[in-house]
Amino acid sequence: DEILLAERILEVLPQEVREIASDMLGKEIFEDVGQSVQFKIAGAQEMFVEVTCSPIPDNDKKKTAGIVVVAKDITQYKQIENLKSQFVSMVSHELKAPVAATIGFLDIMNNPKMNLSEEQRTDFLTRSTSRLKSLLTMVNDLLDISRIELNTVKRExxxxxxxxxxxxxxxxxxxxxxxxxxxxxxxxxxxxxxxxxxxxxxxxxxxxxxxxxxxxxxxxxxxxxxxxxxxxxxxxxxxxxxxxxxxxxxxxxxxxxxxxxxxxxxxxxxxxxxxxxxxxxxxxxxxxxxxxxxxxxxxxxxxxxxxxxxxx
Ligand SMILES: Nc1ncnc2c1ncn2[C@@H]1O[C@H](COP(=O)(O)OP(=O)(O)O)[C@@H](O)[C@H]1O
Ligand SMILES: [Mg+2]
Structure with missing residues (x-):
């Protein structure tokens, strides 16, 4: 599997890596800076690879004598990163809706020009409370989830x-x-x-x-x-x-x-x-x-x- 993977990477990478590599080799002086590139390889299964080229100095550290090329499968890392962003954007949306609604109700109630009846006030307050209650439920559920995931649940x-x-x-x-x-x-x-x-x-x-x-x-x-x-x-x-x-x-x-x-x-x-x-x-x-x-x-x-x- 690993050999297959290596062959596949070589097949896909050459142009970009070669450019970096020849750039490094062409330098008259040795600069100790590596460079990384991330690739998406399309196929039956999408795969992400990170290739790092690091220069090796010659004996007197003046010129670049060679290059080490390291390719790393970062597919899983990319997938986790993706899930995280999806999660953050979903949470933000779920938090924003009830907060925005409650601010809306409070603004109206705080506006003397609105001339609200007692009944309308009660209605707005009831609705605000209900939105905030379900927000609290959600935050508690999220805390429970994160306690389980971080393994910090206190169990008896x-x-x-x-x-x-x-x-x-x-x-x-x-x-x-x-x-x-x-x-x-x-x-x-x-x-x-x-x-x-x-x-x-x-x-x-x-x-x-x-x-x-x-x-x-x-x-x-x-x-x-x-x-x-x-x-x-x-x-x-x-x-x-x-x-x-x-x-x-x-x-x-x-x-x-x-x-x-x-x-x-x-x-x-x-x-x-x-x-x-x-x-x-x-x-x-x-x-x-x-x-x-x-x-x-x-x-x-x-x-x-x-x-x-x-x-x-
Ligand atoms: N007994 C059930 N019958 C039909 N659909 C269900 C049932 N239990 C769960 N679901 C579906 O799964 C979803 C997720 O459930 P849950 O995680 O408890 O969230 P919530 O109840 O807050 O929507 C629900 O929104 C509903 O679409
Ligand atoms: Mg439910």
């Missing part, structure tokens, strides 16, 4: 009963469910299991999935929650009779800020961070998550968590 790993955790999480969501007339069914079976994990973290996984199963459900819909043992894992499944997802939406589900935009998700608010936290958490516990979904019919999430904590 203890033996937990997933059945009672699920029951608690369902109870926390009942209020939201009632608003849309949704019934949550929970069958936990006879057996009792334990998992070793941090309570808050597992609860967050469960409430995120349950909240989605209600949010992306229809009026009068249903949610089915089951719990069972599967090999070394405890498996809990959350199935809803909601709006479902298109295959291309399902694929991007766990990316930060991803939210499906189609006729059915219109008017449903969110940050697109919940599932990315879910995925990162499950990964940390060396578990897995599976998704089945049919557009217009419903979605199933299956979460496998190891009974025994693998790490730490």
């Amino acid at each position: 790993i203890v033996k937990l009963d997933p059945a009672s955790l699920l029951a608690e999480s369902i109870q926390m969501m009942e209020f939201e469910a009632k608003k849309k007339n949704i019934t949550i069914h929970f069958s936990k079976g006879e057996a009792t299991f334990t998992i070793e994990a941090d309570k808050l973290e597992i609860e967050r996984v469960m409430t995120n999935l349950l909240s989605n199963s209600i949010k992306y459900n229809r009026e009068g819909g249903e949610v089915f929650v089951t719990l069972q043992k599967k090999g070394p894992y405890v498996l809990f499944e959350i199935r809803d009779t909601g709006i479902g997802m298109k295959p291309e939406e399902k694929e991007r589900l766990f990316s930060e800020f991803f939210r499906a935009k189609n006729e059915m998700t219109k008017g449903i608010h969110g940050t697109g961070l919940g599932l990315s936290i879910v995925k990162k958490t499950i990964d940390w516990y060396a578990g897995k998550i599976e998704t089945d979904s049919e557009y217009g019919k419903g979605t199933t999430f299956r979460v496998f968590l190891p009974e025994k904590a693998a790490k730490e």
